[in-house]
Amino acid sequence: MAQIGNAQSAKKKTTKGPRAIGLLQLAPNGKAHLLPIAILVDGKFYDASAYKADPVPMALESDVVYEAIRTGISQGLFTVTAALQGHNSWLGEGTWLPAGSAPARKIRTDEKPNLDDDSGPPKLRKQGGSSRPSAPNTPPATPPTAPPPPSPSGNPPASTAPAPTSSAPSAKDSPQKDTSPGGPVQDSSAEDDSDPNRPKLRRGKSAPSTTADEPAKPSTTATASKAASSPKATTPEKDAPALQLIPAVSDAHGADPRPYAFEMKPGEEESYRKKMLVLAASEVQTKARQMTPVMTGTAPAKRAPARTPVKPKTASPTFDDVQFRAFDLWNTNEPVFVMSAQAHLPAAPASPASGPRTYTITLVARADIYLELHKLLADVTDEQHLDEFPKLELIDAVDADGDGRGDLLFREVSDAGTAWAIYRPTADSLYPLFEGTPSKPVLLPPDAKH
Secondary structure, eight states: OHHHHHHHHHHHHHOOOOEEEEEEEEOTTSOEEEEEEEEEETTEEEETTTTTOSSSOGGGOTTOEEEEEETTEEEEEEEEEEEEEETTEEEEEEEEEETTOOOOOOOOTTOOOOTTOOOSSOOOOOTTOOSSOOOSSOOOSSOOOOOOOOOTTSSOOGGGSOOOTTTSOOTTTSOOOOOOTTOOOOOTTTTOTTOTTOOOOOSSSOOOOOOSSSOOOOHHHHHHHHHHHSGGGTSOOTTOOOOEEEEEEEOSSOOOOOOOBOOOOTTHHHHHHHHHHHHHHHHHHHHHHHHSOOOOSSOOOOOOSOOSOOOOOOOOOEEEEEEEEEEOSSSSSOOEEEEEEEEEEOOOSSOGGGOOEEEEEEEEEEEOTTSOEEEEEEEEEOGGGTTTSOEEEEEEEEOSSSSSOOEEEEEEEETTEEEEEEEEEOSSSEEEEEEOOOBOOOOOOTTOOO
16 A cells, blocks of 8 residues: 555656646737647647637636746736637637736725825825924014114114115025924915916926917827828838747746747857758758659660769759747757758759749757757758648747746648647657647737737
């Protein structure tokens, strides 16, 4: 019994899940939707769009929270509120909260403001009262002076004549420092609301000063007229942001995300890129020889005695639309490189009428401690062979099973539709953790509202 109990406890420790993997579709207008991809239950991956779909899949149940993670860095939280179905695929609808933004704090109605608190921004208060108690008997600002003694002639001296009021500064024109404990005395003349130049407290930036004859114009009118006159306001930008695809994970007990990007020294990225292009050129040439049709119907010419077979030479391809990314998936400072590009080859000598050929290649390789590359995967295809060789498109790195190591999420495009696949890099290949069934996913346009 003790052995059985130990075995059960050990099995329970290795049990993983449930852990759902999805793909967040983030539009430029802030609308977000979720595509369910895979769900991990008891250490096995299942199709998240079909697992316990009674009637809604478990991955799209209401109030399920997903954390969008881009290359191991959290981007925000997505909470599922509803599930939609179309084209034999599911789509989650919900609310999106970007990272760094917190919900507004709820103000309790029973809380009373503290008017005696002088901290924080200035606050408007009523004129009839003050937050500080005023002193009952406030001494005058200037003490009275004793009258001078009369002169023998009976007339007051010229030096003791009262000074004109215009020469003495008034309390309204020049304020004096108040040293009384009760604070300054309220002056009704200073609180005159009819004065148009009386300063007022406002939040935010101060508005430009205006005279009484010229009324103030709202800033929105000037901004709207300026935007209407600008040519950029009527013409859409050419480089408008497209729909973003970010992996999302829902798991209450998973490893904390960590960055998967591999930081390279100056010049190191260019060196690795050149090595990857050389390896990609070799893979494209090999695939082109396999896909080139052999011309038949001509009589074989008389040849000399057989010698060492010579492989036909293939021209070197040219690459464009090169995308190169480097990951540190194992946290061992051994990078894994993923490069995708379009390769162009001239017409084959066997069939010159076919014209130039274009291939799509996705190459995955790792670098060892000696900076040598080892191929893990080379996917080369063209538009005529998608039924046999699907096209792989890298989405991002994601921790699929919650063990802290990164995996690679791909989109497989074939004639049958689109499927999602998760691969784990090993020492010499990519091990498939999950491969979905091709379907027609619901990919919303960037300006979609629902």
